[in-house]
Amino acid sequence: MDSQVIATQPTSAHGEHGHSPHLRHHFATVAQQREAASFGMWLFLLTEIMFFGGMFTAYLIYRNWYYPAFVAGSHWMIMWAGTLNTTVLICSSFTMAMGVYSAEMRNRKALLRYLFITLCFGIVFLGIKAYEWHDEWEHHHVPGLNFSINDFTHVDQRYPQDKPLAPDMAEKTQAYFSLYFMLTGVHALHMLVGVSILVVLLFHAWRGAYTTGHMTTIENFGLYWHFVDIVWIFLFPLLYLISRHQ
Amino acid sequence: MSSTSIVLPDQQTATMPKRSYLNSSYGLKSWLLTLDHKRIAILYLITTVFFFMIGGTAAALIRLNLLTPGGELMSADTYNKVFSIHGLIMVFFFLVPIAPAVLGNFCIPLMIGAKDVAFPRLNLTSWYLFVAGGLLELYTIIWGGIDTGWTFTTPLSTHYVNTHVISGAMGIFVAGFSSILTGLNFIVTIHRLRAPGMTWFRLPLFIWSYYATSIIFVLATPVIAIALALVMLERFTGIGVFDPAKGGDPLLFQHLFWFYSHPAVYVMILPGMGVMSEVVACFSRKRVFGYTAVGFSSVAIAVFSFFVWAHHMFIMGISNYSALVFSLMTMLVAVPSAIKIFNWSSTLYKGSISFDTPILYAFSFIGLFTIGGLTGVFLAALGMNIHLTETYFIVAHFHYVMVGGMVSAVMAGLHFWWPKITGRMYPEMLGRLAASILFIGFNLTFFPQFILGYMGMPRRYHAYPPEFQILNVLSTAGASVLAIGYILPGIYLLWSLKYGKIAGSNPWRAPGLEWQVQSPPLEENFIETPVVDFEAYDFEWLAKHENEVQTVG
Numbered sequence A: 001m002d003s004q005v006i007a008t009q010p011t012s013a014h015g016e017h018g019h020s021p022h023l024r025h026h027f028a029t030v031a032q033q034r035e036a037a038s039f040g041m042w043l044f045l046l047t048e049i050m051f052f053g054g055m056f057t058a059y060l061i062y063r064n065w066y067y068p069a070f071v072a073g074s075h076w077m078i079m080w081a082g083t084l085n086t087t088v089l090i091c092s093s094f095t096m097a098m099g100v101y102s103a104e105m106r107n108r109k110a111l112l113r114y115l116f117i118t119l120c121f122g123i124v125f126l127g128i129k130a131y132e133w134h135d136e137w138e139h140h141h142v143p144g145l146n147f148s149i150n151d152f153t154h155v156d157q158r159y160p161q162d163k164p165l166a167p168d169m170a171e172k173t174q175a176y177f178s179l180y181f182m183l184t185g186v187h188a189l190h191m192l193v194g195v196s197i198l199v200v201l202l203f204h205a206w207r208g209a210y211t212t213g214h215m216t217t218i219e220n221f222g223l224y225w226h227f228v229d230i231v232w233i234f235l236f237p238l239l240y241l242i243s244r245h246q
Numbered sequence B: 001m002s003s004t005s006i007v008l009p010d011q012q013t014a015t016m017p018k019r020s021y022l023n024s025s026y027g028l029k030s031w032l033l034t035l036d037h038k039r040i041a042i043l044y045l046i047t048t049v050f051f052f053m054i055g056g057t058a059a060a061l062i063r064l065n066l067l068t069p070g071g072e073l074m075s076a077d078t079y080n081k082v083f084s085i086h087g088l089i090m091v092f093f094f095l096v097p098i099a100p101a102v103l104g105n106f107c108i109p110l111m112i113g114a115k116d117v118a119f120p121r122l123n124l125t126s127w128y129l130f131v132a133g134g135l136l137e138l139y140t141i142i143w144g145g146i147d148t149g150w151t152f153t154t155p156l157s158t159h160y161v162n163t164h165v166i167s168g169a170m171g172i173f174v175a176g177f178s179s180i181l182t183g184l185n186f187i188v189t190i191h192r193l194r195a196p197g198m199t200w201f202r203l204p205l206f207i208w209s210y211y212a213t214s215i216i217f218v219l220a221t222p223v224i225a226i227a228l229a230l231v232m233l234e235r236f237t238g239i240g241v242f243d244p245a246k247g248g249d250p251l252l253f254q255h256l257f258w259f260y261s262h263p264a265v266y267v268m269i270l271p272g273m274g275v276m277s278e279v280v281a282c283f284s285r286k287r288v289f290g291y292t293a294v295g296f297s298s299v300a301i302a303v304f305s306f307f308v309w310a311h312h313m314f315i316m317g318i319s320n321y322s323a324l325v326f327s328l329m330t331m332l333v334a335v336p337s338a339i340k341i342f343n344w345s346s347t348l349y350k351g352s353i354s355f356d357t358p359i360l361y362a363f364s365f366i367g368l369f370t371i372g373g374l375t376g377v378f379l380a381a382l383g384m385n386i387h388l389t390e391t392y393f394i395v396a397h398f399h400y401v402m403v404g405g406m407v408s409a410v411m412a413g414l415h416f417w418w419p420k421i422t423g424r425m426y427p428e429m430l431g432r433l434a435a436s437i438l439f440i441g442f443n444l445t446f447f448p449q450f451i452l453g454y455m456g457m458p459r460r461y462h463a464y465p466p467e468f469q470i471l472n473v474l475s476t477a478g479a480s481v482l483a484i485g486y487i488l489p490g491i492y493l494l495w496s497l498k499y500g501k502i503a504g505s506n507p508w509r510a511p512g513l514e515w516q517v518q519s520p521p522l523e524e525n526f527i528e529t530p531v532v533d534f535e536a537y538d539f540e541w542l543a544k545h546e547n548e549v550q551t552v553g
């Protein structure tokens, strides 16, 4: 009973790629495996877009409804911190890209160096973010846990031409801060995941992985890192720069 | 009862293959750490059936309570918890996962000629996420329950109820990632792992509909994840995205929830449609009529399903214009569903039909889904909707599509692929009996609910005016018949694991790739990568190769 109903490929076809040790048994070729992995990563990023999309939708709607509250809320953002963090992340994306490039060039030292710098940038970002959150806590700007509308019903020294908000509009600043904490919180969570993965990658890279031609993992992690970066590029103007042009 | 022109192969001579995925390794650990898509499918089967039993028990309690107008069995609070548990478990832990994760996991790689799904480890991770979510849900049930309904309506869920909303939502949040990863895995598998020669238009229609399902998983599930995360945080820390006092809006929750949950109802039908195409083609010995139309209608359903969500919100204060647009879109989404029904009917027309259990379930599907879908169109009409929404008419509508449609299809699929999964046949006569019992029980249970709803009985109340009693008694009686219809297959399928007749590789003489290998299949599915040089549902090709099978031992 070993006759075959379906035509099959001769097994020798499998041999062409010389049985790379990284080839999992259910893929025919290394190229196929690599394509599958990066395709999977792009799909994953698509789900991430949908995930953030829900919050961006909320932002869009509430910002239109309660524009003055959003302006007043954003005036309490620490500009230098946000700007610095944006710079840090853009730099980290550059070093990450260099890391991928070094892996491609099979340069272990450079890979280690760039991954390490990226990791440092990531940690700096999280540190600055934590500092900002602490500041917002001190100012009673955390909806639900520690919030007072005081700052918004009085004229802000830094923006003397702004009118104080009426109490009911001042309450709406909570919508701004809720979304602020959700968006930056979920973003920071992604950063935290990224930083943790980076530590693992560094360890493997140190033991010599990724620079022998099999670099799908580094590539895909690079995509993830850039994605998280891009989310921040949207968050920064949306949360910090409302009405800055006035 | 089978018609004269087709004789199923003689199973007396079939033998169990010596080596298969079932005996490639033994022990609990070899199952819990397996990366084999077929074993993972079985893990899912066991867990989803377990949840089905919990959901079913809740359903039985609901029907018992509604036997009398006063609702003597339970207090209103308990009743709220019971129907919430029923909905949550049945939707998120039974109907959403069962077809994709069980039948999809088992069949997709076999059908496209692959050795496994693209990411086997991710596949196992999905199962563990599902189990983790399920455990959270069980915790919720045991430690006091949840009474928001399966819809988590705000501000009820965020402000007013005192039940375990957070853990309940968390369970669904976690299980949601299992759906996302499964969908992602299937899409990559279908794109990248098709065997040489397996072009898109040679794929079985099953694959097309699972592809459409996966798109919904990937695009819609993250949205409910964030919606539920916001509900949990609103309850836990008091952030105000849905709280009007803080500038939020509860209607936004409805938008986010239904943006997922409407597409999700198609997750609960599309895989069933895939099973239907296979079963109808096989048992009428004909290629599915209008292959391309059926294939693209799956994709059309997936796409349209993203633009109709507000039909769940017609009375919630959306604007007249958006109500108009969404009403129109909803009616449009019925078109691709109708295309499928017409095409299957045309396939059956003048086919050589053999009346085995799977096709009996398929007949149930065609009848019941048509009723369910058409009443959906009633509901999409704005005037009708105001009268019928939040009544038992809705309950009847979605049970006709979900239970009458999808569960019938799942039963069809389970019986159809049972010989492939286990290597043994279920007892055919009992199978036909159970299918008939289910059909009768189902209609007896849910048809009266259309009338009840039309007469104005609201859903989700534990008591009702006495004039509704007769129909409610009928419905409860039907539910008991229905229960027998589910318990019976449960018993004989288990029985057949040991005592069923040995099936042989292709007991239905079906043309799909999965039937050309031994049953149960080898761990690696195919000894050598198959090259596909025939179209889907090519019965003539099959006739030429009747007795040739890829097996070992």
Ligand code: HEM
Pocket (backbone or CB within 6 Å): B151, B265, B266, B268, B269, B311, B312, B330, B331, B333, B334, B337, B372, B373, B374, B375, B376, B377, B379, B380, B385, B388, B389, B390, B394, B397, B398, B401, B402, B406
């Ligand atoms: C074929 C076309 C369909 C149409 C036109 C349609 C239309 C509708 C409409 C307008 C509603 C809202 C009723 C209301 O709350 O006022 C509704 C509710 C519902 N439909 Fe459908 N539907 C269709 C198919 C399906 C399918 C295939 C499923 C699932 C397998 C499904 C499951 C549901 C559920 C679960 C609800 C109630 C949700 C709830 O409030 O708990 N529908 N349908």
Ligand SMILES: [Cu+2]
Pocket (backbone or CB within 6 Å): B261, B262, B265, B308, B309, B311, B312
């Ligand atoms: Cu809907």
